[in-house]
Amino acid sequence: MSILQHILVYITVALALGYLVKKFLLPKSLFAGKKRSSKSCGDGDCGCH
Amino acid sequence: MSKQIKVALIGNPNTGKTSVFNQLTGLKQKVGNYPGITVEKKEGICKLPRGVKAHILDLPGTYSLNTTSLDESVVVELLLNKNDKDFPDVAVVISDVENLKRNLLLFTQIKDLKIPVILVINMADRMSRTGISLDIALLEEKLDTKIALVSTRKGTGIDRIKELIADYKNLSISPNVDTTVIAPDYFEKLKATFPKEDQYKLWLVITQDVNFMPIEKNPITITASFATKSKSELKRLQQKETILRYQFINGILKQAYKVDINAAKGLRATLDKILTHKIFGYAIFFIILLTIFQAIYDWSSYPMDFIDESFASASEWVKDTLPPGVFTNLIAEGILAGIGGIVIFIPQIAFLFLFIALLEESGYMSRVVFLMDKLMRPFGLSGKSVVPLISGTACAIPAIMATRTIENWKERLITILVTPFTTCSARLPVYLIIIALVIPEGRFLGLSYQALTLMLLYLMGFGAAIFSAMILNKIMKIKSKTFFVMEMPNYKLPLIKNVVYTVWEKTKSFVLGAGKIILAISIILWFLGSNGFSDDFANADEIVSEQIEEQGFSEFNKTNIESSMTAYKQALQDSIGKKTYVLDPVAISDSLRLKEMALIEKATNQEIASYKLENSYMGYMGKAIEPVVRPLGYDWKIGIAVLTSFAAREVFVGTLATIYSVGSDEEDTIKNRMAAEIDPRTKKPLFNLASGISLLLFYAFAMQCMSTLAIVKRETNTWKWPAAQLVFMSLFAYIVALIAYQILK
Ligand SMILES: Nc1nc2c(ncn2[C@@H]2O[C@H](COP(=O)(O)OP(=O)(O)OP(=O)(O)O)[C@@H](O)[C@H]2O)c(=O)[nH]1
Ligand SMILES: [Mg+2]
Numbered sequence: 001m002s003i004l005q006h007i008l009v010y011i012t013v014a015l016a017l018g019y020l021v022k023k024f025l026l027p028k029s030l031f032a033g034k035k036r037s038s039k040s041c042g043d044g045d046c047g048c049h
Numbered sequence: 050m051s052k053q054i055k056v057a058l059i060g061n062p063n064t065g066k067t068s069v070f071n072q073l074t075g076l077k078q079k080v081g082n083y084p085g086i087t088v089e090k091k092e093g094i095c096k097l098p099r100g101v102k103a104h105i106l107d108l109p110g111t112y113s114l115n116t117t118s119l120d121e122s123v124v125v126e127l128l129l130n131k132n133d134k135d136f137p138d139v140a141v142v143i144s145d146v147e148n149l150k151r152n153l154l155l156f157t158q159i160k161d162l163k164i165p166v167i168l169v170i171n172m173a174d175r176m177s178r179t180g181i182s183l184d185i186a187l188l189e190e191k192l193d194t195k196i197a198l199v200s201t202r203k204g205t206g207i208d209r210i211k212e213l214i215a216d217y218k219n220l221s222i223s224p225n226v227d228t229t230v231i232a233p234d235y236f237e238k239l240k241a242t243f244p245k246e247d248q249y250k251l252w253l254v255i256t257q258d259v260n261f262m263p264i265e266k267n268p269i270t271i272t273a274s275f276a277t278k279s280k281s282e283l284k285r286l287q288q289k290e291t292i293l294r295y296q297f298i299n300g301i302l303k304q305a306y307k308v309d310i311n312a313a314k315g316l317r318a319t320l321d322k323i324l325t326h327k328i329f330g331y332a333i334f335f336i337i338l339l340t341i342f343q344a345i346y347d348w349s350s351y352p353m354d355f356i357d358e359s360f361a362s363a364s365e366w367v368k369d370t371l372p373p374g375v376f377t378n379l380i381a382e383g384i385l386a387g388i389g390g391i392v393i394f395i396p397q398i399a400f401l402f403l404f405i406a407l408l409e410e411s412g413y414m415s416r417v418v419f420l421m422d423k424l425m426r427p428f429g430l431s432g433k434s435v436v437p438l439i440s441g442t443a444c445a446i447p448a449i450m451a452t453r454t455i456e457n458w459k460e461r462l463i464t465i466l467v468t469p470f471t472t473c474s475a476r477l478p479v480y481l482i483i484i485a486l487v488i489p490e491g492r493f494l495g496l497s498y499q500a501l502t503l504m505l506l507y508l509m510g511f512g513a514a515i516f517s518a519m520i521l522n523k524i525m526k527i528k529s530k531t532f533f534v535m536e537m538p539n540y541k542l543p544l545i546k547n548v549v550y551t552v553w554e555k556t557k558s559f560v561l562g563a564g565k566i567i568l569a570i571s572i573i574l575w576f577l578g579s580n581g582f583s584d585d586f587a588n589a590d591e592i593v594s595e596q597i598e599e600q601g602f603s604e605f606n607k608t609n610i611e612s613s614m615t616a617y618k619q620a621l622q623d624s625i626g627k628k629t630y631v632l633d634p635v636a637i638s639d640s641l642r643l644k645e646m647a648l649i650e651k652a653t654n655q656e657i658a659s660y661k662l663e664n665s666y667m668g669y670m671g672k673a674i675e676p677v678v679r680p681l682g683y684d685w686k687i688g689i690a691v692l693t694s695f696a697a698r699e700v701f702v703g704t705l706a707t708i709y710s711v712g713s714d715e716e717d718t719i720k721n722r723m724a725a726e727i728d729p730r731t732k733k734p735l736f737n738l739a740s741g742i743s744l745l746l747f748y749a750f751a752m753q754c755m756s757t758l759a760i761v762k763r764e765t766n767t768w769k770w771p772a773a774q775l776v777f778m779s780l781f782a783y784i785v786a787l788i789a790y791q792i793l794k
Pocket of ligand 2: 066068079080086087108
């Protein structure tokens, strides 16, 4: 049980780290596989954190 | 897939293009009662009768095809370039029934480009109020087009637009006005040189005298002789063209457009006189601001406390219910604490957005812009910079986008650079919690000190923006100032549906946007806080127990145990006195001993937890930055929170919540935890007036928002400006916070 909990923690931390790196460190264009829709950042609201 | 009809919605600013767009496509783009809301192309699909589909393009407003700013040039670039993938099969010109004359100028220009065009006359619901009557059949005949009389408010006329779009092939494409008469020789020459091109189009290309940034891919390369013919000469001809068009329009409107002058006009004029008065105007604005801030405090404290407590009990529930282990701790101490740090601010944020939406929709915001314009001029900023500065109270990102309406590049740059000083909604959580902790609750003339402090912080943000604009203005030397014509929209009763929707959308994106970052940061912080590499961390239990045996508890815990015990004794005594209990002396001393043991265990655990935290990875990191933040009155934990909020300011509270809850058994509200923090050096509460003010000032000025930096980079096309912003603003914030703390401590 305790092993399982540890594994879960490591997975969560890795996901969180991955998210932040993707969000702030890598250029957006890497992920713009498809054409970025007009709903991308700068929608006129604050939705682009 | 059958071919879609490509439709472009074009029109003067604030005529309701986006409202029509939303009605046609069922999308919900932002609508607002002042010009310049839409600054980018927006696309959507509309189903027409007989199974046809239309691809609808919403465009920024433009007064004419002789553009002067970046957002307007979007429209001209599109219409002049037949190869553009969005080049419309049919243009729909949206006009406002109350400003038909001015709106028709643009209509005739587009008509002359020989693009099929439909005229939508919007805001029909206002005709009876303002005493306007129209002869639609006559207008259709004279303008040689099809007209839809629409009210997006009432939802009338939308089907007519759809029918007209579906039938676009039947529209006439002959021009309204023969422009060549303004300079017959010149146009003759043009025709001779470019026999294949349309003359009016050529004329537009030649006269694109854009002084902000050159239009890059001109569809036609023009020989130098035409382009440089003589700027003033071209300008003169352009004026002639405008006059010609107005003559044409006036001739038609004289017959088809009647206004009953007696119908309400007076109310608006009176209101405008008061609201933009040079004394009352400011006074009213001031009062409105105060009311807003007071309301944010008064109305939202109940839901806020409720949410705070719910999260505390949720963590407790998780710990009690899930099998014990590190992952359970992660959920209870990391994730829930962090998320709680943003969720508790939903009520206030929603209120703030509600007020902004009401002010915008009612038309009052434009009066504020007008007032501010008068205030700003001496500082070298024009009125066009005011819209971004004011809309920056929600978020700097759309505000920076809104600078696209500024023609002059330098002026636009200055506005971009100073806009982040405006107090955006992300600062609100930090302000609210710190103010609640350090500013006393008293009231002055019915206004709480807390609300006044909040307002002061907002004003300071504006002040800093104006002040730095003034300095930048001195350094950069703007030559031609933008000429500002603010069009005053009509007062309108805010549409509940619009307002509710805006508030909902903005709050949602605030919470979700910030929530994801906060979630990720909380998880990582929790991990860093509950793991360590040193022996001190691994053997924390023994080390701390030994310490307690040798030196006793820390001051804080000692007094805490003592006072808890006295309180407990008192309570026991009282209930015996009231005969709720009858107890023999042995039972009393037993119960006292039990209580004391429980307190000692709690204190021991707490000291172990804080020892562990200090020796965790995070503790080491915190200690590394502590020397930097110490002079501002912060400890290493606040230091970490300040550091993480360079990603986004909202992260501050969530970070502190996570740090404080790592390893603690007690589940408590965020506010109580912050209030209970003791500065080990001064033995006073960590959040006191001096450190609190210092924090408020730091957050007021520091550039802590990665997304804003990214937008500035995008809008200025270089990293130079965002980097400068980051360095200068943060340095400035540091110095101000330092001075404040050193004076107040
Ligand atoms: N009374 C009335 N108001 C309307 C109608 N259509 C739109 N409005 C209001 O007019 C204002 C402007 O609407 P928008 O759709 O944002 O106008 P826009 O042309 O897209 O404006 P920009 O994007 O700034 O150029 C908003 O306050 C709308 O609520 C209408 O039919 N009747
Ligand atoms: Mg719009």
